[in-house]
Each structure stands twice: as structure tokens, then as C-alpha cells.
Amino acid sequence: MSTLSVQNISVAFGGLRALRDVSFTVEPGQIFAIIGPNGAGKSTIFNAISRIYDVAGGAIRFGDRDLLTLRPDQVVQSGIARTFQNIELFEKATVLQNLLVGCHGRMQRNLLAEFLFLPAVRRGELAARRKVEEVLDLLDLQHLRSERVADLPYGARKNVELARALCAGPKLLLLDEPASGLNPEETTDMSFWLKDIKEELGVTILMVEHDMNLVGRTADRVLALANGEVVAEGTVAQVQADRRVQDAYLGGAA
Numbered sequence: 217m218s219t220l221s222v223q224n225i226s227v228a229f230g231g232l233r234a235l236r237d238v239s240f241t242v243e244p245g246q247i248f249a250i251i252g253p254n255g256a257g258k259s260t261i262f263n264a265i266s267r268i269y270d271v272a273g274g275a276i277r278f279g280d281r282d283l284l285t286l287r288p289d290q291v292v293q294s295g296i297a298r299t300f301q302n303i304e305l306f307e308k309a310t311v312l313q314n315l316l317v318g319c320h321g322r323m324q325r326n327l328l329a330e331f332l333f334l335p336a337v338r339r340g341e342l343a344a345r346r347k348v349e350e351v352l353d354l355l356d357l358q359h360l361r362s363e364r365v366a367d368l369p370y371g372a373r374k375n376v377e378l379a380r381a382l383c384a385g386p387k388l389l390l391l392d393e394p395a396s397g398l399n400p401e402e403t404t405d406m407s408f409w410l411k412d413i414k415e416e417l418g419v420t421i422l423m424v425e426h427d428m429n430l431v432g433r434t435a436d437r438v439l440a441l442a443n444g445e446v447v448a449e450g451t452v453a454q455v456q457a458d459r460r461v462q463d464a465y466l467g468g469a470a
């Protein structure tokens with residue numbers, strides 16, 4: 217069981233401070249939501265955890281690992297998978313093929329062993345197939361398995377991206393706006409899937425989300441950001457009632 221601990225991180229782009237002294241802790245098994253107006257620094261937090269952006273100060277730990285010493289691929293190997301604000305899939309491949317690619321991050325690759333098709337490789341391949349079937353069942357995607365991603369409507373593509381991240385067998389899933397572009401019915405489906413992922417797979421979820429309906433239905437804890445700084449942290453009700461959060465949104469809209 218690994219706790220994600222973000223301590224006093226700051227990220228700067230030239231003169232712009234995108235994050236200033238941000239701290240929070242995600243306990244194993246939680247759904248933890250980060251909210252805040254556009255440009256608040258939400259995606260920057262994900263890019264800092266994924267080691268895509270450099271952090272100017274502070275610490276990020278996942279279990280006993282210091283993520284700031286790892287490369288992006290090593291962060292994935294440590295059990296952290298993510299989806300992007302804009303869907304990133306192989307459009308011309310089928311749903312099944314996309315999910316099998318998702319599995320490969322977790323399989324030990326060894327070209328000679330693969331060439332000889334040694335038992336260990338065969339076991340890895342079988343485990344990958346089993347994982348893919350489990351995820352197709354969980355997210356109700358079996359009927360789309362042979363469809364080309366490019367032919368699917370937006371909501372289904374979003375779900376496939378979530379499925380692909382799960383195929384890597386993560387302990388922690390980072391979801392950047394899982395409900396963006398979804399209609400209310402699809403958003404409700406997404407809230408059930410997120411709870412299934414948490415409860416049936418035991419995967420911890422850290423998500424950035426604007427849709428307070430989805431946050432209200434799923435999140436155990438909420439962190440509110442504005443202008444790169446933490447404004448409030450607590451339960452959904454506590455954060456929604458916080459005057460500083462309301463002011464931040466009004467300020468953002470003005």
C-alpha cells in the first residue's frame with residue numbers, strides 16, 4: 217500500500233510561478249479530486265508527479281520511493297498510470313489492440329526470451345490477456361473490443377483511454393478531467409466506473425475535475441487550487457462551503 221505525498225512543491229515557467237508551495241497527501245484506496253479555475257495549476261501537478269515538468273523545490277514520494285529521482289518511465293514502473301486532458305490513443309487500432317499496448321508497460325521485456333518464446337514470456341502474455349479481459353468487463357467495453365478507436369464516439373474513446381491506463385496494472389491512477397466532454401448520462405456512468413475501479417481493483421485515484429457532480433458523487437477528499445496555491449482541502453462539503461474557494465471561482469470568472 218503506497219501513499220502519495222506531495223510536499224511543498226513549486227514549479228516555474230520563466231517568470232510564471234505555476235505552483236507555489238503545494239502540499240497534499242493521497243492515502244491508498246482514496247478518490248482524491250483536485251479542483252480549481254482554469255490555469256490554477258492542476259495539470260501542472262500531474263506533470264510534476266509524472267516527471268514531465270521539473271520541480272523547483274519540495275518533495276514527491278510514492279510509498280518509499282522518491283519520485284523526483286526517477287525518470288518518467290520509472291514513475292510508470294513504480295505503479296502510476298495516467299490519462300490526458302486530450303485523449304491520446306492509437307486511432308487506427310482496435311480497442312483490444314490499444315489495451316494490449318497498455319499492458320506492455322508492466323511486462324518485463326527481454327528480446328531474446330521473447331524470440332525463444334520462453335515460458336516466462338508466455339506467462340506474461342497470458343497475464344496481459346487476462347488483465348485486458350478483466351478491464352473490458354469492468355468498464356463494459358466487451359461489445360466494442362474489435363472496433364477501431366477512430367470510429368467510436370467521444371464518450372467511448374474516453375472510456376477506452378481509462379481502460380488502457382488500467383491495463384498497466386497501476387496502484388495509482390492519475391485522471392485529467394475524466395468527465396470533460398461527456399454528457400450528463402455518460403458522466404453518471406463515469407462516476408460508477410471510478411467507484412468500481414476503487415472498490416473492485418483497489419486502485420487509488422487522483423483526478424483533476426471541473427464537474428462538481430462527478431466530484432460530489434465520487435471524491436473522498438478534495439483539494440482546491442487557485443493561482444498555483446492551495447486554497448482549501450477537505451471533504452466535498454467542506455471545500456464547497458469554503459468562502460475562499462467561492463471567491464477563487466468568482467475571481468477566476470471575473
Ligand SMILES: Nc1ncnc2c1ncn2[C@@H]1O[C@H](COP(=O)(O)OP(=O)(O)O)[C@@H](O)[C@H]1O
Nearest residue numbers: 229232234252253254255256257258259260261
Ligand atoms: N509547459 C508550459 N510552459 C509554460 N507555461 C505553462 C506550461 N504548462 C502550464 N503553464 C502555465 O501554468 C499555469 C497552470 O497551467 P495548468 O496546470 O495547465 O492549469 P490547469 O490545468 O489548472 O488549467 C498556466 O498559467 C499555464 O499557462
Ligand SMILES: [Mg+2]
Nearest residue numbers: 258259260301
Ligand atoms: Mg488542465
